[in-house]
Amino acid sequence: MAPLGFMSIGVNILTKSFSLLSSASRERCGWAINGAKALTTYAGGPPKRPLNGYMRFVQQQRPQVLRQHPDVKATDVIKQIATRWRQLSADQKQPFERAALVDMNQYKVALERYKAALTPAQSQAIEEEERQKRDRRKAIRRKRELNSLGKPKRPRVPFNIFMSEHFEGAQGTTLVAKMKSLQDDWRRLSNLKKQVYVQLAEDDKVRYTNEMKRWEQRMVRMGRDDLIRRKPAGRKTANAAKKVAESKNAKPKKVVAKKKKVVKKTLTKATAARKTK
The missing domain is CATH 1.10.30.10 (High mobility group box domain)
Structure with a gap:
């Protein structure tokens, strides 16, 4: 079964994605249950990740739902398909998941072949791009969590x-x-x-x-x-610590200076005594 969170949160994204695809582009992508599609690279880029079993089911069922309910909203179409998927037995889901597994194995082979052909600079650039994507996804998840916890909105300028x-x-x-x-x-x-x-x-x-x-x-x-926000040490705390450090270092300096004066005075007296003799 597809995760319920994915169905509820991503329903609008799925709707927009499918509505933008023309019949020609769908045929070119080769989204079918029987037979795995040939993986190709686009504009020299990596191979496209194949659809999972649930998404294959969505693509197959969407035209049927639209024929049966031509006036239904796009979001309701996805909801109906999600309900149908949940009602399928494990045996009924198996063809979709098996086709997805075949495509995934081909995808992994094509991806390894693609990575092997990259230069070190290209590999580094791709790794950096993937790191930035992970950071963006992490930031989005954190923002959603904070919103769900009711964090106050920042003040406006x-x-x-x-x-x-x-x-x-x-x-x-x-x-x-x-x-x-x-x-x-x-x-x-x-x-x-x-x-x-x-x-x-x-x-x-x-x-x-x-x-x-x-x-x-x-x-x-x-x-x-x-x-909870971590407050950095303020200026007063830093200045106080600096003064304490200076006071600790000041005392030994005075003692050293006093010893130098005593030594200098003793040497002066000894020099004067030798001259008198």
Whole structure:
């Protein structure tokens, strides 16, 4: 069975992806149950990862559902297909999963052949790109987790507050044009009028500080200390530590200086005594 989370979260993505594919492109990709498709590289890139068993079932069932329910929404089409998949027995799922396994084995061979043909520089570039993708996915997962835990939204800056209030009436038909218009309006705004938004931003900072304090206290009670902000040592703490270090080093220096004076005075007296003799 396909994971329920995947079905619920990715339903819109699946819908958009399938709606963008033309019949010609689907035939070229060769998404079929019987027989594995030949893996090819695109524009010199790596071979495309094959579909799993569930996605093959989705591709097979989508035209049938659309013929039976031509007026149904695209999201409802995916939901109906997901329900049908859950109702299949293990034997009924086996053809889809077996075809996916065959394609996956061919994919692994093609991928190894592709990697073997790369230069060290190309391999390093691909590894760096994959690392960046993993970091982005990790950041997205963390952001979703924080949102689910109700982390307060960060305070807005004055321009963001101004933009939210005037976005609908901004000139331009595209997002870029509206943003440019709002930036020009903000620059022409007098300092007195800007001060209103500055004060609103200050109030939003107070709101954020109070909400974060309560949220972090709740995270501590939940045992999620890993989500608590770590405050770096302030200037006062650093200066205090510096003064303590200086005071510790200052005493030995004074003692050394005093000893040098005593030695110098003794040598002077001894020199004077020899001259007298």
